[in-house]
Amino acid sequence: MNATPRENGPAGSRYGEAVFRPEQEGEGERIDFGALTYDDITMARLRALGVGPGWHCLDVGAGTGTVSRRLLDEAGVASVLAVDRDVRFLSARPVPGLDMLEADITAADFAPGRFQLVHARFVLMHLSEHDRLITALAELVAPGGVLVLSDAVDLTSDRTPDTPYTTMMRAMW
Ligand SMILES: C[S@@+](CC[C@H](N)C(=O)[O-])C[C@H]1O[C@@H](n2cnc3c(N)ncnc32)[C@H](O)[C@@H]1O
Helix, strand or coil, X not given: CECCCCCCCHHHCXXXXXXXXXXXXXXXXXXXXXXXXXXXXXXXXXXXXXXCCCCEEEEECCCCCHHHHHHHHCCCCCEEEEEECCCHHHHCCCCCCEEEEECXXXXXXXXXXXXXXXXXXXXXXXXXXXXXXXXXXXXXEEEEEXXXXXXXXXXXXXXXXXXXXXXXXXXXX
């Protein structure tokens, strides 16, 4: 398995600059398609960890907010603070109980409070300071709460045959 940590993007650019620009046509749909694929798995994992009524949750790099809204609608949590460096997709679909914060989670002063659930999916894989960010996010977890991080890994290697799948994976990374 080749699970090499990735930098922010081509030539050291930050997420959303060279690729995945929020204003690029179809970017919201791109995030939604990933969400459609993984949301059921994510929700099952979160429910298995006990996430439910009364929980105050932080969804880091919330994207279009599919997990944030399902936490409220299906798991019945008390509140979700959805944080993203660009909240235009989140603000397009407001729901009661969903608060939004436009912020850069890599900022040294990022400290939105403490939460029983701190969740980040497909976010840290795009950022270079994994260890520092994991520590910083762990400090936002209230006593007895959980930190749930999920990311993709590159399962290809130099010896993997060329297939449409490997071409797509290499292009993505
Ligand atoms: C691939 S999307 C994942 C969205 C959502 N978590 C999901 O799984 O559907 C990555 C998200 O992280 C956000 N993001 C990237 N870098 C960030 C940063 N430094 N601070 C806050 N949000 C960031 C992006 O704007 C984008 O919405």
